Amino acid sequence: QVQLVESGGGLVQAGGSLRLSCAASARTFSRLRVGWFRQAPGKEREFVAAIKWSDSTTNYADSVKGRFVISRDNAKNTVYLQMNSLNVDDTAVYYCAATLREFGYGDPARYDYWGQGTQVTVSS
Numbered sequence: 001q002v003q004l005v006e007s008g009g010g011l012v013q014a015g016g017s018l019r020l021s022c023a024a025s026a027r028t029f030s031r032l033r034v035g036w037f038r039q040a041p042g043k044e045r046e047f048v049a050a051i052k053w054s055d056s057t058t059n060y061a062d063s064v065k066g067r068f069v070i071s072r073d074n075a076k077n078t079v080y081l082q083m084n085s086l087n088v089d090d091t092a093v094y095y096c097a098a099t100l101r102e103f104g105y106g107d108p109a110r111y112d113y114w115g116q117g118t119q120v121t122v123s124s
Contacts (some may be wrong), residue, residue, distance in 0.1 A: 002026040002098045002113040009118030020081040022096030033080045038092035047106040086122045093117040
């Protein structure tokens, strides 16, 4: 069983930055992969970034490469999503998710555990 609690969303102007946090609790972290997804109104949930807990391997959606950074803090059992150079297209509810599966990091159906979501709004 994995529990996830997100924080850090809010309102920011275009060009600004925000950092999202995902505090995780789990029996074991060695096989855990944590991902961030987002969903804008009227759109499907889309992959943003993921990190493999064991070796910090990261993956990013093309739309956020070079702007977003995913990282983890072992001591705090927390995954962060640093979002820079935000634009209005980044406006969405952001979800933290976790999976013990080896493959399919970009597919939300491969994630079994989800946080409650946090709203990110970027104004022009």
